[in-house]
Amino acid sequence: MTNENTVYLSMGSNMGNRLSFLKYAAKCMKEDVNISLTRYSSIYETAPIGYTDQENFLNMVIELKTSYSPLQLLSRTQKIQDNAGREYNIRWGPRTLDLDILLYNHENIKMEQLIVPHPRMFERGFVIIPLREVNPVLYFPSIEKSIDAVYEQLRDKEGVYLWKKPFGEEEFGHSES
Ligand SMILES: Nc1ncnc2c1ncn2[C@@H]1O[C@H](COP(=O)(O)OP(=O)(O)OP(=O)(O)O)[C@@H](O)[C@H]1O
Numbered sequence: 001m002t003n004e005n006t007v008y009l010s011m012g013s014n015m016g017n018r019l020s021f022l023k024y025a026a027k028c029m030k031e032d033v034n035i036s037l038t039r040y041s042s043i044y045e046t047a048p049i050g051y052t053d054q055e056n057f058l059n060m061v062i063e064l065k066t067s068y069s070p071l072q073l074l075s076r077t078q079k080i081q082d083n084a085g086r087e088y089n090i091r092w093g094p095r096t097l098d099l100d101i102l103l104y105n106h107e108n109i110k111m112e113q114l115i116v117p118h119p120r121m122f123e124r125g126f127v128i129i130p131l132r133e134v135n136p137v138l139y140f141p142s143i144e145k146s147i148d149a150v151y152e153q154l155r156d157k158e159g160v161y162l163w164k165k166p167f168g169e170e171e172f173g174h175s176e177s
């Protein structure tokens, strides 16, 4: 089966060993024959948005190719979150691992369980900054804007600090240095 759909996924963690949860998520996806990881952003340390009385997050974005349908991919990412000990308590509250599907090709999906493009992505510095690093020429047909235009309009650019350059091969099976 060919992994032909292009997906951008946001990953975040603000509990426990944050880096190891991000690595765990990437490892699970790398081991899945229906997913090929193609690009990784750097990792950013970010101030919490939404519910602010919690620890800073580590956030990053990955690009992947997959043969999964959007709902199949959602169920896969939810399983990975569950296996990372994710509990569902406070809305926007602390979590070991959060995986959000940002974009699935250029599709507009509005289902009960899944909305793509992710409805809050365009106002989130912790999403747009790493996404722009992974693909600086993205265009969003749903809002008729380029990623540069979205970046320029971001209000919460502050609070997003480079924490670590893209993973090295030894850590993550990633060839970029
Ligand atoms: N694009 C999407 N990616 C991941 N989950 C989504 C998406 N669209 C809708 N959902 C739904 O959102 C539900 C809640 O997800 P979650 O608890 O991770 O939200 P959150 O991360 O706290 O908040 P936010 O969605 O603002 O990032 C999930 O059960 C899932 O069905």
Ligand SMILES: Nc1nc2c(c(=O)[nH]1)N=C(CO)CN2
Pocket: 011, 012, 013, 046, 047, 048, 049, 050, 051, 057, 059, 092, 093, 098, 126
């Ligand atoms: N900085 C930051 N803030 C958040 C994050 C996140 O990943 N990073 N995720 C949230 C729920 O999706 C709520 N707030």
